[in-house]
Amino acid sequence: MSGAEKADLRAAATEAGITVSEYVRRRSLGRPVTARADRETRVLLRRIGVNLNQLARTANTSGAAPPEAELADSLDHLRRVLTGLE
Numbered sequence: 001m002s003g004a005e006k007a008d009l010r011a012a013a014t015e016a017g018i019t020v021s022e023y024v025r026r027r028s029l030g031r032p033v034t035a036r037a038d039r040e041t042r043v044l045l046r047r048i049g050v051n052l053n054q055l056a057r058t059a060n061t062s063g064a065a066p067p068e069a070e071l072a073d074s075l076d077h078l079r080r081v082l083t084g085l086e
Helices: 003-016 020-028 039-062 068-085
Strands: none
Touching: 003 020, 039 068
16 A cells, blocks of 8 residues: 555545544445534534524414525525535
């Protein structure tokens, strides 16, 4: 294994929040390895969730649809955050 390959393995394991051994084990057994969301991403997702919950609560209470612009902004923000997790 080359030095670059080792570095790639270490980086992938670190991103997933697991050891290199666990990363290799999971990959070799066909088990999924997903990136662990960092603190900033978790905070952003929580804020987006709160915003969407407020919009849903307003819609349920008033019987009116949430303002389309606010909903579109929240969904756009959510897509950008989730794209960064891939």
